[in-house]
Amino acid sequence: MLKDLLVVAAATFALLGHAQAQTMKTVKVGTTNLSSDIGLFLAEKRGYFRDEGLKVELVPFDAGAKMVAPLGAGDLDAGAGAASAGLYNAVNRGLKLKMVADKGTNISGYSYKALMVRKDLIESGAFKSLADLKGKKVAIIANGAADESVINQALKKAGLKDDDIEKVFLPFPQHLTAFANKAIDASISAEPGVTAMIRNNAAVRFVGIDDFYPVQQTAMLLINGKFADDRKTVTAFLKAYLRGVRDYVATLKDGKIAGPGAETMIRDIAEMTGIRDTTLLHQMVPVFIDPDGQINRASVETDLAYLKSRGLVANDISAEGVVDMSFVEELKPVLGSFKASN
Structure with a gap:
């Protein structure tokens, strides 16, 4: 009798589960x-x-x-x-x-995107401020992406304009290699790529983008x-x-x-x-x-x-x-x- 009740109960629960899945x-x-x-x-x-x-x-x-x-x-x-x-x-x-x-x-405090600068440019003193973006090759994820507006905010803070830099459109995963090959001078990059580039001595986190674009x-x-x-x-x-x-x-x-x-x-x-x-x-x-x-x-x-x-x-x-x-x-x-x- 108990066995039959357990079978009925199991069947009932199975049907309820099936009905729930259907709804x-x-x-x-x-x-x-x-x-x-x-x-x-x-x-x-x-x-x-x-x-x-x-x-x-x-x-x-x-x-x-x-x-x-x-x-x-x-x-x-x-x-x-x-x-x-x-x-x-x-x-x-x-x-x-x-x-x-x-x-x-x-x-601020959670700026997981940053302006990255090639390490040798920092160490040589060739890049000391945002004004040094002038004439540089800057990597941005894509043409027409919001990150174009982000770099524009950095340029405005430095008194520069869009045509003062050369934009290089590269997906985030390619930024590290581009820095290592000296194909770019700076970038707007995102974590965890930012930390990976620092670890590989390819680039320096110059500032979080909150430095020139608060939110x-x-x-x-x-x-x-x-x-x-x-x-x-x-x-x-x-x-x-x-x-x-x-x-x-x-x-x-x-x-x-x-x-x-x-x-x-x-x-x-x-x-x-x-x-x-x-x-x-x-x-x-x-x-x-x-x-x-x-x-x-x-x-x-x-x-x-x-x-x-x-x-x-x-x-x-x-x-x-x-x-x-x-x-x-x-x-x-x-x-x-x-x-x-x-």
Whole structure:
């Protein structure tokens, strides 16, 4: 009799599990497996998406720019992104994309992007101030990327203009080799590449970009128009995402991943990024992600204005038409206030 009851109970639980799986909504999200994707990774690994009745598929891409087309076509619901001429021009062509939450902000104390300068130029005294950017070859991740606006802020502080430097468009992983070969003099680079270049004596971290651009919105979560219309699902998705973000931010202390739970977080980031040398993750300046998901609109507008000034983006595109903070605003009373460890 007991055996029969156990069989019936097991069958019932199996049916309930199957029914739950059928009712879970699938959300496809593009990722690049960079450290700024940690909120998404943790929300999936720790079951936060499942808690919200969501089955989230994290789809890997080797560059955020490659997500724009599948986002617009509806093949992705959400994706990791960055402000760029390509993104704004896609919106101008009619793709309904929205920036809905922070995924990486460069701020004082957590300037994970830096102006790097070739080590021999520093040691010889040939590079002493931002004014010495004049006539130099400066690596930037891509033409029309927000980092063009970043270097422009450095040039403005030094009283220089865009045409005072020679821009060299190179993906971040190629910066170290370019410095070693003396193909570039300076760069706007990101962690963990910054720490790797310092370790290899190829370049010096001259200043964090917060030295000349105090708050720069580096990355954000994007969603497409169809997904945006399903407010209940988007809000549930962002709630789970921000739980992951808060787990991460809680481990930040004194400009490092050194707070409570740091060792577990280092292992999670290593697993996500494929970085085997965890000492690199201990030493690097980590990305900051706003625990409430707030996007710095002033930075978005600064970068957009620069792209317009270069004729890379049409003048009728506005940040207001792309940034939508209504979802994370709805979550403020749900998530409550966040207390940082430092």
